[in-house]
Amino acid sequence: MALDSASDTSLLLGTEDVPPVFEENAGSRSPFLLTSDHYGRIIPRALGDLGLPSSELTRHIAWDIGIAGVAEALSKHLDAHLIAQRYSRLVIDCNRPPQAASSIPRISEATVIPGNEGLSEQAAAARRRLIFEPYHRRIAEVIDARLRDGIPTVLVSLHSFTPVYAGIARPLHIGTLYHRDTKLAPLLLTLLRQETDLVVGDNEPYAVSDDTDYTIPVHGEARGLMNTGIEIRQDLIADPAGQKQWADRLARILAEIEATLRAERLI
Ligand SMILES: [Zn+2]
Numbered sequence: 001m002a003l004d005s006a007s008d009t010s011l012l013l014g015t016e017d018v019p020p021v022f023e024e025n026a027g028s029r030s031p032f033l034l035t036s037d038h039y040g041r042i043i044p045r046a047l048g049d050l051g052l053p054s055s056e057l058t059r060h061i062a063w064d065i066g067i068a069g070v071a072e073a074l075s076k077h078l079d080a081h082l083i084a085q086r087y088s089r090l091v092i093d094c095n096r097p098p099q100a101a102s103s104i105p106r107i108s109e110a111t112v113i114p115g116n117e118g119l120s121e122q123a124a125a126a127r128r129r130l131i132f133e134p135y136h137r138r139i140a141e142v143i144d145a146r147l148r149d150g151i152p153t154v155l156v157s158l159h160s161f162t163p164v165y166a167g168i169a170r171p172l173h174i175g176t177l178y179h180r181d182t183k184l185a186p187l188l189l190t191l192l193r194q195e196t197d198l199v200v201g202d203n204e205p206y207a208v209s210d211d212t213d214y215t216i217p218v219h220g221e222a223r224g225l226m227n228t229g230i231e232i233r234q235d236l237i238a239d240p241a242g243q244k245q246w247a248d249r250l251a252r253i254l255a256e257i258e259a260t261l262r263a264e265r266l267i
Contacts, residue, residue, distance in 0.1 A: 011046050012044050012046055012047075012123075012126040012127065012130050013044050013046075013130045013131075014044075014045060014046065016045060017042075017044050017045055018042065018086055019086075019134070020085050020086055020087050020130070020131045020134050020135050021083065021084070021085065021086075021134055021135050021138045022039065022040070022082075022083075022084040022085070022086050023081070023082060023083055023084070023138075024072060024075040024076070024081070024082040025075050025076075025079055025080060025081050025082060026081055026142075027081070028079050028080055028081045029151055030078050030079050030080040030081070030258075031151070031152040031153060031154045031258055031261070031267045032078055032080040032081075032154050032156055032254055032258070033080065033081050033083070033139075033142065033143070033146070033153050033154065033155050033156070034071060034074060034075055034078075034080050034081065034082040034083070034156050034157075034158060035082075035083050035084070035139060035155065035156070035157045035158065035215055035219070036064070036067055036068065036071045036082065036083075036084035036085065036157075036158045036159075037064075037085055037089075037093075037094040037095040037135075037157065037159070037214075037215055038063050038064035038067065038085070038089050038093075038094070038095065038159060038160075039063070039064070039067060039068050039071060039084035039085055039086060040063060040068065040084070040085060040086035040087055040088065041057060041058070041062040041063035041087075041088040042086050042087050042088060043057070043087070043088055043090075043091060044087065044091065044130075047091060047115055048115070049115075050088075050090055050091070050113055050114065050115030050116065051113065051114025051115045052090075052111070052113065052114070052115070056111055057088070057090075059111075060109075060160075060161075060162040060234060061089075061090065061108040061109055061111055062088045062089065062090050063088055063089060064158075064159050064160040064161075064234070065160055065162075065234040065237070065238060066160050066232070066234050066236075066237030066238050066242065066243055067158050067159060067160040067232070067237065068084070069237065069240055069243030069244075069247075070158065070160075070232065070237050070243045070246050070247050070250070071084060071158050073243060073244055073247030073248075073251075074158070074247040074250050074251055074254075076247075077247060077248070077251035078251055078254060078255070081142065083135070083138055083139050083142060085131070085135045087131050089105075090105065090108065090113055090115075090116070091104070091127055091131060092104050092127040092128065092131050092132050093105065094131070094132055094135050094136070094214065094215070095157075095159075095213055095214050095215050096212070096213070096214055097210075097211070097214055098128050098132060100211065100212070102212075103124075103132075104116050104119060104124055104127060109165065109166060110166070136214070136215075136218070136219070139215070139219050140219065143219060143223055143225070147223075152261075152267035153225050154184060154225065154226045154227070154257075154258075154261070154267065155215075155216070155219055155220040155225045155226070155227035155228075156227070156228060156229075156230060156254070157177075157215045157216055157220070157227070157228070157229040157230070158229075158230055158232075159177075159229060159230065159231045159232075160231065160232045160233065160234045160237060161175070161205050161206070161231045161232070161233055161234060162234055163233050163234060163235045165205075170205055170233065171199055172199050172200070172201040172204060172205060172233060173198045173199050173200070173232070173233055173236060174192060174198060174199075174200055174201065174230065174231065174232050174233070175200065175201030175202070175203070175204045175205055175206070175230075175231040176188050176189055176192070176200075176201070176202060176203065176228050176229065176230060176231075177203060177206055177207060177208045177213075177216070177228065177229030177230070177231060178203065178207075178208055178216070178227070178228050178229065179207070179208040179209065179213075179216065179217070179221065180221045181220065181221065181225075181226050181227050181228065183226055183266065184226040184227060184228045184257070185202075185203075185228045187257050187260060187261075188228055188230075188253065188257065189202055191253045191256060191257065192253065195249070195253075201231070205231060206229075206231065208229060213229075215229075216228075216229055226261075226266070226267075230250070232246055
């Protein structure tokens with residue numbers, strides 16, 4: 001571990017670290033703008049392993065298992081712009097307001113994160129400045145450009161959830177997450193419920209709120225965009241076959257939603 005060096009803002013991401021933002025299909029004119037806040041589980045080299053064994057750094061506490069493969073395949077299917085964040089949510093959670101205690105978690109589920117203990121304000125600011133802010137700045141820029149160019153934009157925030165949390169099994173296969181937009185999620189729920197093999201959650205296993213979320217409130221609701229979050233259970237998308245199957249299914253459903261929104265002249 002080399003945790004001390006992380007207190008120097010300029011050293012958090014070095015020349016051997018990758019940029020936080022990953023994109024596919026930039027410039028696409030599909031109405032769907034896909035985001036993935038918990039796409040990756042990379043730790044900046046300066047932070048070592050955050051004091052955790054590798055068995056913890058591959059668990060759901062570090063990232064949204066399986067969602068990267070789904071997001072990339074879905075982006076390809078729909079020819080939709082995907083903006084994703086490569087660093088672990090244990091470094092900084094890109095779907096939490098920076099002032100929230102869970103932004104840089106000291107504990108996740110039952111795991112204490114030694115590298116996040118007693119963090120200086122300067123070290124926390126470095127994580128915000130070099131990971132959180134570039135990701136959200138890029139999403140904001142893309143929305144600005146789309147609005148300027150008159151491209152309709154429907155924000156879809158992609159996540160996955162652990163099948164067992166704190167010892168409790170979760171029977172849902174997929175859930176929609178929403179708050180102020182009452183158009184997109186009900187449409188999505190209707191179509192998901194027509195898939196007779198699925199157990200579908202309505203604002204489950206999580207609901208969106210201003211205190212616990214960032215991407216939907218800030219980039220969807222505050223910008224007046226139709227939006228929804230999608231949560232897929234991780235054991236269903238743990239391998240490439242499952243990721244492809246779910247991307248195929250979501251691409252079919254989102255194409256149907258696009259047709260409906262166009263017919264209703266909402267996009
Ligand atoms: Zn997530």
